[in-house]
Structures are given as C-alpha cells and as structure tokens.
Amino acid sequence: MSAGTVLRRVAAVRTGDGALIHAVVDGSDDAPVTLVLAHGWTLAQASWDDVAHLLTPKVAAGELRLIRYDQRGHGRSTWGRYADDVAELSIDQLGADLGALLDQLVPTGPVVLGGHSMGGMTIMCLAAARPELFTDRVGGVALVSTSAGDLAPSGEKLAERLQLKLAPGLVTAAIGGARLVERFRQLVPPSHPRHRKIVRELLYGADATDEMVIAGAEIMHASTVRAFAAFYPALGQHDKRTELKALSGVPVEVLVGDSDKLTPQRHSRQLAEALPDAALHVADRTGHMLIQERPRLVADAIERLLTAATAGRAAA
C-alpha cells in the first residue's frame, strides 16, 4: 500500500440463501485489526460516513481495515430468500448475514464490531448464535442507540393496544401496496421542510444541524417501504436480553443520546446492567442518530476498542 492513498474494494458477499450483501472494504488486508460497521433500520452504510471519515487516517496509515456494508434489503444488498415473502424475517437473519460477511471477508485476525440501532441488535444476534466468535475473533463491540429487546409497545395504554392490534394488518398492507405507498412518499421528499421537521423531531437531538438532518433524511428516503414494513415486526420480536452472555467476555462501549425517542436511554442502561464491564456513555442533547450527531464520541469509543483488540492480539 502506497502512502497517501486508501485501498478500497467493493465486495458482494453471497449468503447461504443467495442474498448479496454489498460491502465496501477500505484498507489493506494485512492491517492489524478490522472494524465492521452495521447500520440501522431503513438506513444504509452511508449513515456511518461521518464516523468512518474520522477513522480514515488510521486506514491510510495501514493500522485499520474498515468494512461498511448494507444490511439485507437495505441499500444495494438484496433480499435473498425473503424476495417474495418476508413473514420469516428476523433480526437473527441479519446476525447470520454479519457472520457470513466475517467468514468471507475477515477469515482471520482480530475484529471490532460497531452497530447502530438495528445494527447493534444484529451484533447481539450474532453473539447469541455464534458465541465462539466472541471468544477468539471479536475483540470489541460498540453498541450505539440500540436495544436488547422490549421494543414493542407494552399494551398498557389504549393507544398502544390499538397499535398492537393494527400493526400486523398495516404491515401486510404496506408490503402489498408498497408501490403505491412509495408514490405518496415521493410527494414529500427530504427537500420538503415538513419532511425535515418530522425527521428532526423523531430522530435528532437539539444540537443537530440541518445538514445532518438532510443527510439522514436522504438515506432513509432511499430505503424502501418494503424494508420499513418488513423489519418493523422483526424489531418488535427482537429479544436478546437473556442471550447476551457471549458479549460479557469482550470490551463493550454502549452509547446513547439522552433524547433518543426510538431506543430511549433505558434500553442502553439495561444493556449496561446486563454487561457489567461495558462502558455506558449518554450524550447530551442527542437523538437516535448519534453516529451522525456525535461522530467524534463514537470514533473515540471505537478507537479505544481497536486499541484493546490489537493489544489483546499482541498479548496473545
């Protein structure tokens, strides 16, 4: 690798069921550690761009290999066996996809995993399904704005009960009429102030700039109604609260914004309780899009994990 340039290659990882997972691999194959970043629901790998940008000097220096990828059904990645029927779709599948990606792109060497929102749940699912990976390969995990479970409404209030009752039908309808819904969606693009206002209120904290909101809104706008609807029930069913054991053996950084409305603080606090060695960071005036809102905070946490993972490697 020559100085001043970053090696990049694009890979289409084929999973067991024939889905193609689009991954961008930055850096040399002989870098001492690999970081894999998993994005959240209705987002794409671009949501990690700000954090990745802060880590670029390490990549250019040959100290880090960085892999960003699009989750199944998101970005450039395909649906695989769920192309026609999403009924069986679960976050466990995303965990298996991440496992396939590691097997094919990072067969050896220490790995640090970063997951935002659904990407964090992806890592938890992988840890539950393949705990052995977390004893000898994965040397650190960053869980950003995510949850171990209990995301579905509890059904205590009338509105929640109504939501629970209507959701399955709405999901089916949305998938069935995805094309129609897409049409309506195009009517209010991210450039529309109303669109930005909704996105800002739901996903961002008080300090977020308009640029951040627009960048995030555009990524989400590019994702499909199908991804939105198909993963909605899967997120509700995600529950790994009792299966976090594999993660207790590796350094974990848990990050959350104090004004996160999608995965509120309590989810991260639960994680920190379940993983006593995990470091919990609560960012002020920050929403669900913490990776965009506080990229420095995330990059710092990741750098700590990278240092630990490479040191652990050196010791072993």
Next chain:
Amino acid sequence: MTSTLETQTTATREPSGAVREVGVAIIGSGFAGLCMAIALKRRGETDFVLLERAQDVGGTWRDNTYPGAACDVQSNLYSFSFALNPDWGRSYSEQPEIQAYLQRVAEEFDVRRHCVFGAEVAGARWDDEARRWLVSTAAGDFRARILVSAAGALADPTYPDIPGLDTFAGTVMHSARWDAEHDLSGEKVAVIGTGASAIQVVPAIQPIVESIAVYQRTPAWVVPRTDHPVKPLMQRLYRRVPGFQKAVRGGLYLFREFLVIGLAKRRRFLKPVGKLAKAHLERQVRDPKLRKALTPDYTIGCKRILISNDYFPAVAAPNAELVTAGIAEVRPHSVVSKDGVERPTDTIVLATGFHVTDLPIAEKIRGRDGRSLAEVWEEGMVSNRSATVAGFPNMFLLVGPNVGVGHTSMVYMIESQVNYVDDALRTMDAEALEVLETTREAQEAYRALIAEKSKGTVWLGGGCASWYLDKHGHNTTLWPDFTFRFRKLTRKLDRENYVGVPAAAPATTPEVAA
C-alpha cells in the same frame, strides 16, 4: 473485367505492383461505404473499389463486438430503405445481428467482389496534372477519378491520457477493440467512461465480474429502452403485407424527428424528456448519493441521450461502484482516483469513444495544394453540404462534418448523402466533366447556415462539453435541424456551387478554367 477484379480483391498484390486504375475509390465498407457501392451498382457502374482496412465489411458494427453492443435506434429504422429486413429478432438489434445484416446486404448486392480487404489507406493525394486521386494502401496503390471517404466518425478509438496507463500490468482494452478471448469472470474491472458504449458494456459484464468500478467524468441522461423481441406474427406481417414495414419505419422516423423540435428549436419541449429520464433514474436508483452522482447538471440532449434499462441497476449492484472523483493515475495493479482511493484492478476497459471532431482520415487526404484535410480543417471542419471541400476536387465525404445525428438513424443521413454524391457523379458524366470542385464561397455559406441553425440549440446552449463540438466550441459534427431538411438540401447537386473542368480542357486550375 470481372475476372481481373476477382483476382485483385484477394489483396495479396505486392505493394510494389502496378498502380490500379479505378473510377471510384471508396474508403470504408460500413453502412456508408456499402450504401455508396450499392448506389453505383444499381445504375450499372462497376468500375469502383471499396478499400477496407479490416478483413470484412461492417465498419463500426464489425469492430464493436464488446458484450452488450447494440444500436440505440430501432432496427426497422436503422437499416437501408432499399433493404428492409422483416426478420429482425428484436426491436433494437444487437451488434451480431446488425453485422450479419450488413454482410447479407453486401452479398445480396454483390458488393464483396469490389472490396479490397486489408487495404488500410496510408495516404490519398490529388494529382492535379493527371486529375486523379492517388491512393496508397496496405494492399497496393490505386489511381482513382473519384475519391469517396466513407471512413465514418466512430472508426478510430480515442485513448485517454492517464498517467501510468502504460505501466498497468493487467489487461487494457478499448470497447471498440474488444478481446473476446479475455475472460473477465471473477476479475476486478475498471470501466473508464460513461458514454453510449459504457452503458452497454457495464450491465453486460457486471454479473460475471467480482467487482466493477465505473469511472465517470460527466453523467449521461438515460431514458428507458423500449426493447422487445419481435413477434413471429409481426415478422410475417412485415414479409407479407406490402408497405407495412415501411409504414412502421415511417412512424418511428416521425416520432424521433419530434425530438428535433426540443433539441434544435424550442428547448422547453425537452422538459418532458428530461422528466422521463429523471423518473427513470429515481425509479432505478434509491441511493441518494449515487442518484446525485448520476444526475447530469446540463440540459438533456446536450450530450447524447442514452437509452438503457439495465445500466442504472448495474451501477447500483452489490458488486459495483461509481467513482466520480476523477482518475489521478494508474499503477501496475490498481487505479487511483483523485480523492486518494486506490482500487485494486485486474482489467481496465476503456469506453472512451472515438475521434469524432478530428476525423483521422482527414490527416491522410491531401488536396491540390498538398495540404491535408486536417490542416485545412485546423480552424474547424468546413464543407459544402457536408460532402465536399474546396481544394479537394473529385472528393466526397460520407459521414463527415455536420451530418451526425443523436436522435435518429444515421442510415437516413447516409442515404441522403449517397444520393447527393451519386447525383454529382451523374452530373459529371452528363456534362463530361473530369473535375468537379466546390467553391470557398459555398463552403462559407454552408458554414454560416450551420452556425445559424445551431444557434439556440441545446448542443450549444445546454451547458455541457460534448463530442459534438470541436475544440473551438463550434458544432462541426451534428446536423442541427430536421433530418428531412438535410435530405431536401442534398436531393440534387447544387451545381451553381461547383466549378467543373471538362475532360477535354487543358490541365489548369479550375479557377482559371471557370
């Protein structure tokens, strides 16, 4: 006569052999060369040769064998009016079918016997004493009364000037010089360029390569391709119902001609086409960054409008990447873009187009004063009616300056031109002229006409740098009006714009003779 011709077409004659006398020497045997030959043939003329550098007829359609090569104009329109083909398999044919069509036409009209293959033209010079063109080729020398250049605009590939390209250790191939032997499967491929060739080759190879990086300088506007197989019923109708295929062809012609209103007359009429292209992009590409990178910043039509249903999905595929940062250099095993990203690469495909505004054949043709056409054209290509140039007597250009079209069939323009040249030749015979040469005044008038017609067109005012414009920013390649106006303009030889020298007249310059 026939027997001597046949022995000579084998092109095995010693270059030092005797100079061969011919009536008409045609350079090239693509659509234009064949069309010219057939026109001569149809009125009983047999004293002509087609000088072809390759070993087969077909020109552009013989050379461009890259995967996915196809025509952007429906075959019902992109074919000779006198040789309609009821058997086209698809509405838009792919290269092999078009090439087979040209080969068949060459057989049918018995043109092959006039072809001299392997006859790359080294130079052609007007001998004012003898009033003949002296054409030296790799297959021997020719002395011709008339020289017709049908060398075409999409003949000689351009190679980009990228630092380090010559140090690349893998394979480099131009789309127009495709190596079918080279297996791309499992390779990391770089495609440089995003023009008409690139958008065909990218989707054709994307599924088999490991990864593909498309290096884009300027994005193209792309509209849906309404390609479909031709139903057997339609083929039967084309064959059996007199005039049916002609009517379909006429409909396609008219429909496409409507585009001229937007391109050359009232740009606002391009708006719906722009909307169509935009919707096409939005439907096929979801990634906002990619969508932005693929959205042109110039008016649709300024550069050639491309048609494809599979280009956008191919660049948005899981194993693909669109690189817009520009290429800084090529290293032995990688391509480095200007943003400092180095992509390991096994094969580089150059989809970088052709010498269009600087026709290479122009360097080889020297007129009365010994200057080459390229030298005369230093300030831009000029001509009378796209066919003749002052100082170049008895020379006719097919697919030369200002006959290009982006919206419809080039074959229509070629047939118009061939008709014009043929009328000129018949006029020469009728008036017993040995020399026919256009005037500078006519050339100036034609230049002014083109400039006037080009004013306000999207090619000049659309905010892009295209291969339609020369280095001075003048439109010297496109016909900037309805194509039927070109046909009208070239229906008959404009005799008043020519100086003729009768065969009996002494060897003096036409100016004196006139």
